[in-house]
Amino acid sequence: MSRKAALIALALLGAACPSAGEGTPGWAMLPGGQFRSALALADAPQGSPVARFVMMEMPVTNQQFLEFVRANPRWQRDRVPTALAEPRYLSHWDGPTRLGNRSLPDGPVVWVSWFAADAYCRAGGARLPTWSEWEYAAAADATRRDARSDPAWRERILEWYAEPSVAVLPAVGTDAPNAYGVRDLHGLVWEWVEDYSALLVSADNREQGDPDELRFCGAGAISASDRESYAVLMRVAMLSALEGANATANVGFRCARGP
């Protein structure tokens, strides 16, 4: 009886997600440092410092997200506020709390809105990574922290973008870890970042030239300091086209914590 009560108490406290920290299994530590984005940011031409942070080694899975919505019924697809998640939210599951054959338990969760991803991370005492953190982590290959200048590595990443989408996404973690121990940054899903809506060139700031380019022309028009980083620029184009309530077949997420 007391065990049942304890379980109820835990559920009420929303303690469904493991908390994160350095040395926590499943989380990688990234030391940070000065980082030059592939985007030309007029106010930071020499790059920006990325502070030390921890990041989930793999994207959040269907099973993990299922546990979250079980503990937080407000985020089940038949109850979620429609201002925070569009109708296709979790539409690849068989039911509000049931996965089914279109969503492997170990597959990355997709069809999630930014608000839902944000709520998941917060429930675990974490947050979504920023775009800078994500780009910094994704610059590494298996042995180098910044492999972006290697044409062979770029080619391999671009191959994924050329492949047609699969109906059921494979399990997370089959990719080799990168130099920080993070997996699946390329090749599995696109990912929400905390500041997804910062990836625009404003249509309103009168001081900027060509303010509408990114919005209306996509990645081809963004001012890029590194024009060879197509994969990164495609991510930016994708994120800049999404609203926070949107959910799509290929966008998942992972959480971060720190500095």
Add this chain to the structure above:
Amino acid sequence: MKRLRIAVVGLVFVALTMGARIACSAPPLPRDSIYQLDADLTDETGQAMAFSGLRGRPRVVTMFYTSCRYICPLIVDSIKTIERGLTAQERERVGFALISMDPERDNPAALKKVMAERRLDSSRWTLLRPAPGDLRALAGLLGIRYRALSDGEFNHSTMLVLVDAEGRVLARTERIGGDPEFLAAVHAAAAG
């Protein structure tokens, strides 16, 4: 062991009664209400409030920041134009809420200064500082994109959102220079 059981049962009881109190304080919001977002704000008088504290009358909601020299004064102007276009009776029924995208600098004093300088009627205008951790979510909800620049300015898009008393979106516009359809929607909301 028995003590632990009592503690756990006590915790459950407290959690349940707290939940009941929250549930009974106000009728539930509709599922499509923007006020479903949990966000903490502080108004220009220093009063802390939940985002859902804005429910109760139709409102035009948008974002701005006080140190902005270019577009934000125009945002205030455009809402004042809407305000002037309403009948006295309609004016009584609507509210205007401007949420700062610069919570670092826009404390209640800075917001209050804008209220005074722009002669905004506090019976229907509310200027709000969001908790920094809730800023991106509020902007996303309103469909506003922004990026803080290193010089303290912001790149941002503009959107005026009209919601009914329960927070359901009635109209949106990016045209701050005057949008007849949006204005008609404000009239309709104020009349209803």
